[in-house]
Amino acid sequence: MKRILLAEDEENIADFVCRGLESFGFEADRASRGDEAWEKLQTKDYDLAVLDIRMPGMTGLDVCRLLRRQQGYALPVIMLTALGTTDDIVLGLQAGADDYMVKPFKFTELVARINALLRRVESYRQTPPLTCGDLSIDAVSHKAKRQDTEVDLSTKEYRLLEYLMRHEGQTLTRRQLLRDVWDKDFDTNTNVVDVYVRYLRQKIDEGFEPKLIHTIVGVGYCFSREDRL
Known part of the structure; x- marks a missing residue:
């Protein structure tokens, strides 16, 4: 029980x-x-x-x-x-x-x-660490490691980053991220996705190359090891 x-x-x-x-x-x-x-x-x-x-x-x-x-x-x-x-x-x-x-x-x-x-x-x-290039995340500890730098992730940061990594190379809309990461039908005017993408960029992209989280203007985001510009 x-x-x-x-x-x-x-x-x-x-x-x-x-x-x-x-x-x-x-x-x-x-x-x-x-x-x-x-x-x-x-x-x-x-x-x-x-x-x-x-x-x-x-x-x-x-x-x-x-x-x-x-x-x-x-x-x-x-x-x-x-x-x-x-x-x-x-x-x-x-x-x-x-x-x-x-x-x-x-x-x-x-x-x-x-x-x-x-x-x-x-x-x-039961989930082993997920790795994309020089970035890895651990489901149990909620830690991310890029090169030699280890950072803690909140629960939602972890879920968002895991979702992005599992859909590497795909363009993901904000509505899709709200539905699949937050499990809620949010008002589409909310900026909670943008807020959390900013948090993730500060932790896993700032000071590193290549950048991994890319903005697709007018649509959403894409996780990619290749430059999306």
């Missing part, structure tokens, strides 16, 4: 979600404060954590940052937020969350996302 930690300070939401998770065969553990959630994460074994952003004691963002800093990316995290702007989404993902849901949400969608993340974790554990 998979064990899930739910950190949520609104009692009615926490009760509803915990009962629902148990009805789907999960073991649900609950924390009503951020510092309580962090203590549980340090002392108990979980398969996934669901963290509300706004909690007393410590925010969900702070809990997630501490978790990633001290324990890496082995535990998948879903962030719950009442804030749904691009900046808020990016802030949560940069803290290390694998996914997020905006309140109010449908419980069946939460369960679907939990199951998707649990499947992804299992597949990562």
Whole structure:
């Protein structure tokens, strides 16, 4: 039985979600404060954590940052937020969350996302490092290495870079990247893809030649070891 930690300070939401998770065969553990959630994460074994952003004691963002800093990316995290702007989404993902849901949400969608993340974790554990030229990425550690330089990747940075590398030489539209990397039907006016491409370029392209991530004007991006200009 998979064990899930739910950190949520609104009692009615926490009760509803915990009962629902148990009805789907999960073991649900609950924390009503951020510092309580962090203590549980340090002392108990979980398969996934669901963290509300706004909690007393410590925010969900702070809990997630501490978790990633001290324990890496082995535990998948879903962030719950009442804030749904691009900046808020990016802030949560940069803290290390694998996914997020905006309140109010449908419980069946939460369960679907939990199951998707649990499947992804299992597949990562069986995935060997992916290499393209002088760049390699490791699914377990979420580290990228280019030449002799090693950098940490957030969960979404890793997923985006992996997707680009597996589609080397192909032109990928922003809509395609939003659908396949973020698993959501975003408003097409969002710039979250451009934000994350900028993050990746800073980590794996700046100071290196050849450049690997290329902008296809008016369309999207292409990962290629060849100059696309």
